[in-house]
Amino acid sequence: MRIRHLVALLLVLAVVGVGLTFLQARPLKPTDAPPASSFAPEAVRRGAELAAIGDCASCHTAPNGRPYAGGVALETPYGTIHGTNVTPDPDTGIGRWSAQAFARAMREGVDREGRRLYPAFPYSHYTRLAGGDIDALYAFLMTRTPVRATAPENRLRFPYGFRPIVIGWNWLYLDRKRFRPDPTKSDQWNHGAYLAEALGHCGACHTPRTRFGGEDPRAHFNGGVAEGWWAPPLNQTSPSAEPWTADGLYAYLRSWDAAHGGAVGPMAAVTANLAGAPEADVRAIAAYVAERMGPPQPLNKARRDGLMARAEPDGSRDPALARGGAVYQGACAQCHATGGQTPFTVPSLAQHTSLFGPVPDNVLQVVLHGIRTPQGAAGPLMPGFADALTPAQVADLAAYLRARFTDQPPWPDVEAAVRRIRGQPSQAVPAAPVDGAVQKALD
Ligand code: HEC
Ligand code: HEC
Ligand code: HEC
Structure with a gap:
């Protein structure tokens, strides 16, 4: 009986597998790369700006690699996937891709050959991008220096190496509607909504994912995860003590905000790119996100004032808090208890949303690995304490910070999180104002 079931199951799987292979999309004819001179300079420039807002380089330019030549390893719950070569090299890049093939990839997630x-x-x-913007991105990429480079093979767990299963994912999560402006909102709001939802893909990190790896539409912007970091909510569920305003968001998205500090994890690459994008585009994104965050409430002000004046937790009742408080005094207070006078620190750690999150991960990333600023740029600096403090000391410290600066319940399992994050390579690179990023991309 068992064997019969097994055989039946294998047969069904084989039929489904063969069926799905035939569902491969149509290959599109290879073309010769259009000469660079065939693209209007304005299209190339706008393409560079859009590529910055869309963060294409984060996944397509390897650290110390040639621009857009691929090879960036992205760790996902399904295995490692590599960003590919999107320079116009005819053999290893997109040199033989027509504008139509490029637009199909951007809108449907299908490569030129139909994979x-x-x-x-x-x-x-x-997929929500306007046609003109896809053409501008194509103009920008097709005028980059072609680089001969093939990304390493993906390493995916079974059965994810079988590409046709993406058809199922698309059926569940790919909504191929173009962006439609909301006539009840201002032009700036609509422009910001378009940039944030289509090109900026903010929700890819800031929206929680379902079991099958799609963004949960009922929890849009409720907070998610990215590369071992927590991406805080960008709506009214934000636990931040400091209310976010359009001006504060604009400052944060471009470099550093006096009320919240700056990006220090995966968000740093996003802000480094936005620093070089046109001001009007970033202002529009800020206006849109500010509206999602909701207007600052009088209630927020009372909560904020209470948090800024919060008393020391009672260490006599909890020895872990007493030990954590001692570490804080010895290792942290010289920079953080100075009322924001150390360069690039805000007056109180209670101004960092990371302390209010459901997981201690961002705080542990920063405490263990520190914050570095790219050489020659002005920006925040914080030493990493992975070698100076034991895992138990870091766990006590995190518990103390949570009790001292927030109104949230203690984090569960801090020690396990310390061990997990200690083993990860340091990713703490802060956003330094990278003026002229767009110009550099064009040179
Ligand atoms: C979060 C990471 C990420 C970002 C951001 C990103 N890409 Fe990619 N892109 C990838 C990965 C990974 C692949 C390869 C997927 C695969 O192998 O199935 C890819 C594939 C592509 C392809 C298909 C190339 C091929 O060889 O099949 C194109 C074209 C492309 N990206 C263009 C862009 C553009 C333009 C942007 C910016 C607007 C961008 N990408 C932003 C991760 C990213
Ligand atoms: C040499 C000065 C210095 C020391 C010492 C220091 N920090 Fe920092 N810390 C900074 C700076 C600068 C920032 C960046 C603030 C910003 O721009 O957001 C920062 C940011 C942070 C953040 C916020 C990270 C985020 O989510 O954005 C936390 C939490 C933090 N520090 C905790 C600590 C703890 C705990 C210690 C002691 C173990 C410590 N710091 C020691 C300078 C320091
Ligand atoms: C690659 C993932 C990723 C993308 C894409 C991304 N973010 Fe973030 N974002 C994060 C993470 C992680 C943090 C937490 C802090 C950090 O990394 O420094 C963050 C922090 C933030 C914060 C600070 C929130 C707070 O309360 O402290 C804002 C605001 C923000 N992001 C806005 C945006 C906007 C707007 C976009 C789209 C234009 C965007 N993010 C795209 C990952 C991402």
Whole structure:
């Protein structure tokens, strides 16, 4: 009986597998790369700006690698996926891709030869892009220096190496509607909504994912995860003590905000790119996100004032808090208890949303690995304490910070999180104002 079931199951799987293979999309004819001179300079420039807002380089330019030549390893719950070479090299890049093939990849997640692309490439957001903007991105990429480079093979767990399963994912999560402006809102809001939802793919990190790896539409912007970091909510569920305003968001998205500090994890790459994008575009994104965050409430002000004046927790009742408080005095207070006078610190740690999150991960990333600023740039600096403090000391310290600066319940399992994050390579690179990023991309 068992064997019969097994055989039946194998047969069904084989039929489904063969069926799905035939569901490969149509290959599009290879073309010769259009000469660079065939693209209007304005299209190339706007393409550079859009590429900055869309963060294309984060996944397509390897650290110390040639621009857009691929090879960036992206760790996902399904295995490692590599950003590919999107320079116009005819053999290893997109040199033989027509504008039509490029637009299909951006909108449907299908490569020129008809293979399904993995949704680690955020085409489920880019699908909302306007045609003119896709053409500008194509003009920008096709005028880059061609580089001969092939990304390493993906390493995916069974059965994710089988690309046609993406058809199922698309059926569940790919909504191929273009962005439609909301006539009840201002032009600036609509422009910001378009940039944030389509190109900026903010929800890819800031929206929680379902079991099948799609963004949960009922929890849009409720907070998510990215590369071992917590991406805080960008709506009214934000636990931040400091209310976010359009001006504060604009400052944060471009470099550093006096009320919240700056980005220090995966968000740092986003802000480094936005620093070089046109002001009007970033202002529009800020206006849109500010509206999602909701207007600052009088209630927020009372909560905020209470948190800024919060008393020391009672260490006599909990020895862990007493030990954590001692570490804080010895290792942290010289910079953080100075009322924001150390360069790039805010007056109180209670101003960092990371202390209010459901997990201690961001705080532990920063405490263990520190904050570095790219050489030659002005920006925050904080030493990492992975070697100076034991895991137990870091766990006590995190518990103390949570009790001292927030109104949230203690974090569960801090020690396990310390061990997990200690083992990860340091990713703490802060946003330094990178003026002229767009110009540099064009040179
Ligand atoms: C979060 C990471 C990420 C971002 C951001 C990203 N890409 Fe990609 N992209 C990928 C990955 C990963 C692949 C390969 C997917 C696969 O192998 O199935 C890819 C594939 C592509 C492809 C298909 C290339 C090929 O060889 O099949 C194109 C074209 C592309 N990306 C363009 C862009 C553009 C333009 C942007 C910016 C607007 C961008 N990508 C932003 C991760 C990203
Ligand atoms: C040499 C000065 C210095 C020391 C010492 C220091 N920090 Fe920092 N810390 C900074 C700066 C600068 C920032 C960046 C503030 C910003 O721009 O957001 C920062 C940021 C932080 C953040 C916020 C990270 C985020 O989510 O954005 C936390 C939490 C933090 N520090 C905790 C600590 C703890 C705990 C210690 C002691 C173990 C410590 N710091 C020691 C300078 C320091
Ligand atoms: C690659 C993932 C990723 C993308 C894409 C991304 N973010 Fe973030 N964002 C994060 C993470 C992680 C943090 C937490 C802090 C950090 O990394 O420094 C963060 C922090 C933030 C914060 C600070 C929130 C707070 O309360 O402290 C804001 C605001 C923000 N992001 C806005 C945006 C906007 C707007 C976009 C789209 C234009 C965007 N993010 C795209 C990952 C991302």
